[in-house]
Amino acid sequence: xxxxxxxxxxxxxxxxxxxxxxxxxxxxxxxxxxxxxxxxxxxxxxxxxxxxxxxxxxxxxxxxxxxxxxxxxxxxxxxxxxxxxxxxxxxxxxxxxxxxxxxxxxxxxxxxxxxxxxxxxxxxxxxxxxxxxxxxxxxxxxxxxxxxxxxxxxxxxxxxxxxxxxxxxxxxxxxxxxxxxxxxxxxxxxxxxxxxxxxxxxxxxxxxxxxxxx
Numbered sequence: 001x002x003x004x005x006x007x008x009x010x011x012x013x014x015x016x017x018x019x020x021x022x023x024x025x026x027x028x029x030x031x032x033x034x035x036x037x038x039x040x041x042x043x044x045x046x047x048x049x050x051x052x053x054x055x056x057x058x059x060x061x062x063x064x065x066x067x068x069x070x071x072x073x074x075x076x077x078x079x080x081x082x083x084x085x086x087x088x089x090x091x092x093x094x095x096x097x098x099x100x101x102x103x104x105x106x107x108x109x110x111x112x113x114x115x116x117x118x119x120x121x122x123x124x125x126x127x128x129x130x131x132x133x134x135x136x137x138x139x140x141x142x143x144x145x146x147x148x149x150x151x152x153x154x155x156x157x158x159x160x161x162x163x164x165x166x167x168x169x170x171x172x173x174x175x176x177x178x179x180x181x182x183x184x185x186x187x188x189x190x191x192x193x194x195x196x197x198x199x200x201x202x203x204x205x206x207x208x209x210x211x212x213x214x
Contacts, residue, residue: 035158035165036130039141076159076166077105083169084181092194100194103201104181110208126151136160140171 081101082089089097124146132139137160144151155171169178188197 035139035156036127036141038165039143039156039158040125040127076161076168077101077108079159079166079168080178081105083178084185086182086186088186088189088194088197096194096198099198100201103198103205106205107201107208110205125154 078101081097081104084104085092085100092100126144126146128142128144130139130141139158139160141156141158143154143156145154153171153173156167157169157171157176158165158167160166169176171177185197188200192199
């Protein structure tokens with residue numbers, strides 16, 4: 001993906017992820033059995049937050065606090081990590097799986113920080129008709145984000161759990177987040193095994209944090 005496209009992907013993903021954290025706030029007003037209604041209301045909640053107080057891209061402690069409090073309960077990071085690893089997930093030890101999930105989550109937090117700063121208070125999002133059938137447990141919520149240029153197609157993939165819908169993947173202009181990272185993860189594992197991937201993620205996180213150990 002180009003740098004602009006990666007930025008768009010991350011901006012959209014953080015909007016969706018952060019928004020899910022607000023579900024407990026407006027649960028009484030939103031039909032959580034309807035994934036599109038949940039995405040719509042949640043995204044608006046994030047935009048309202050941006051209007052109230054902008055989020056600095058270098059404020060990692062605040063971003064981490066938002067993730068721990070508002071994202072983790074509503075986004076299945078483990079599922080995202082597992083699917084990004086593909087067949088290699090089964091060959092990793094439980095300890096390696098835990099390290100990869102932690103480092104991948106931290107990587108996304110660092111990238112989300114920059115994406116958050118790009119959210120505009122006047123961002124407009126149009127929602128497309130749902131294509132799912134009654135009883136589906138894995139659905140895609142399709143949207144068009146209105147930008148200064150051509151509208152950008154953004155699709156959110158969610159699956160249903162006994163505790164409600166969980167977001168785990170995102171598509172922008174045909175580029176799915178999991179698919180993109182799967183190719184990169186596979187390359188790193190081919191070069192240095194699962195430990196090589198862990199080392200890559202750890203080094204990348206240290207680089208993004210200014211070289212400071214995590």
